Amino acid sequence: MAAIEMVNLTKHYKQGKNVIKALDGVNLKIDTGEFVAVVGRSGSGKTTMLDLLGLLLRPTAGTVIIDGVDTSKLKDGDRATMRGESIGFIFQEFNLLPTLNALENVMLPLRYTKKDPQGEARAKRLLTEVDLADRLTHKPAELSGGQSQRVAIARSLVNNPALVLGDEPTGEVDNETSDQLLDLMRRMNREHGVTFVIVTHDMDIAQRADRIIRLKDGKVASDEPIGAREGAELAG
């Protein structure tokens, strides 16, 4: 079953008299539990696609259907609720709140959704799963880059989302940490059955996905399961 469906998904920006076609009529389906990498050069529309999937942007045309809900018909408040309940985010720069400790950062999305008595226990369990059980009360300033991103991964899963979106989630860490983070995300993807869509420039990272979608000039240039192409070709 498709967890996410992009139907003629389009986002155009006006820049003076010119129209920038950031995303131009994209049609894609992503199944539940898939781990998808979106690749492409700068300006190809990767981040715009992620913002549209995350309901952070409204499309110029078309729609995103998440778990059967046509999101184009949702009001701003409902989109915020859906972000809180169904979508997790992992950002390149971690985006942890400096005044909150690791556990509080993981629990942040719980503030904006229905009260969940199991929320704190789940946040602790997730921090244990990302190997940070001994860092619950540490502030972001006391954590390494890799640890911070692991907190962010735990945060993205705390509301049992249908979809986790990663925007260059390993872009701020070294190669070794990057590998560890990817292992972690794949494990979470398998164990929690959550759909992951990550945007990356790193072909090594992309190749560890189930499927690679390559964008070019706002359109889908290729959409292949991993192994169908060589990474070198994808980079082109």
Add this chain to the structure above:
Amino acid sequence: MFEIIRNLTRRKLRNGLTVSGIVIGVLALTTLGAIAEKANYSIDGGVRYFRDHVSVGAAQNGGFGGGLLTVDKAKDIQAVDGVQAACAATGVSAKTDLDFSLSFGPGDQVTAEQPGCQQYSTFKLTYAKGHAIDETGTGQVVLGSDIAKEFKVNTGDTIALPRPPKKYNPDYVGHDFTVVGILDKTLTAPDNFAIVSFKDGQTLFGDALPAALRGRVDPTTLATGINVYAKAGVDLDKLAQKINDTVPGVSAIAPSTLVNAFKSASVFLTAITTGAALLALVVGGLSVVNTMLMAVTERVREIGLKKAVGAHTYHVLREFLTEATILGVVGGLVGLGLGWGLALGINAYFASQNQNELFLVTSRLVTFALAFSIGLGMIAGVVPAVRASRLDPVTALRYQ
């Protein structure tokens, strides 16, 4: 809530300065307000005190002794239609030294009224200690609460009236009185009264006459004023006019004239308080707006993140409004505490110098100051909070 407090403590200096702005405003509001409250209470008391009778004095341009009033005028006034009682009264300063103290209250007075007249006044005096004087006797005094405190005397003590001068004065004549009662605080004129019998009042008035007159007039025929109490349903202003029209050599002052004079003073003092409130509004309000706008700018990415993970517009709005309100509450509490402390300290100093208290911190002033500071924080926080809540999450998340 913890996060909000942590956010506030993250920028200690900036938020400290902002709170200082509110503190200054609320301090000004509290202290000036307390002065105005004290004065307004005195004024209200004055209104209550003077509203129940017509005050009659000697006509300025005629009459016996160049403005002296004789007791028999009371009988003439008694005959005027509508008068229930016309009571001759005396009032002389309780101090022989000039009093340069800062005070909004009436000066300390030794007052006396003809026996049996208190029953006509609607302004009833009650006793904290002791009892009333023997109105037909001599040598007894009842003191108002402030004057008793000022002269540091208690019931049973003996006190010389008027108070002896600090420097030797050959003209000074004092009389000893036994304090038989101390009045409850009225927050108005009687707090500064030493009430003696009419006979004693006349004696003191005789002593206070200019040297040229002393010995040439019989003090037992004199009064400094006549308090006229009206029959039920009689308009006091019209009665004053009638007295002026029918009794020569006296000047009756319509109560409304005195009351209006008090009320215009009250309006002036209220204007001072309002001015202090406006000062607080400008100083405190602008600093809160500035601080909160800076906080929004600094935390754009945080706001973007919160919106991304499900925060609604109202969540962000509420968070920033709460933060601004806390600045207002903290500033208000500190300002109020300092203002209150200052008022108590200065009052204590004045009391130690035998002066009247200058400040009166009332529950309505406390409520107003706190409500004002909380409202100030909230209102000043609206613009920054709305700005924060309307941030586009995509722009906010990538803000550098």
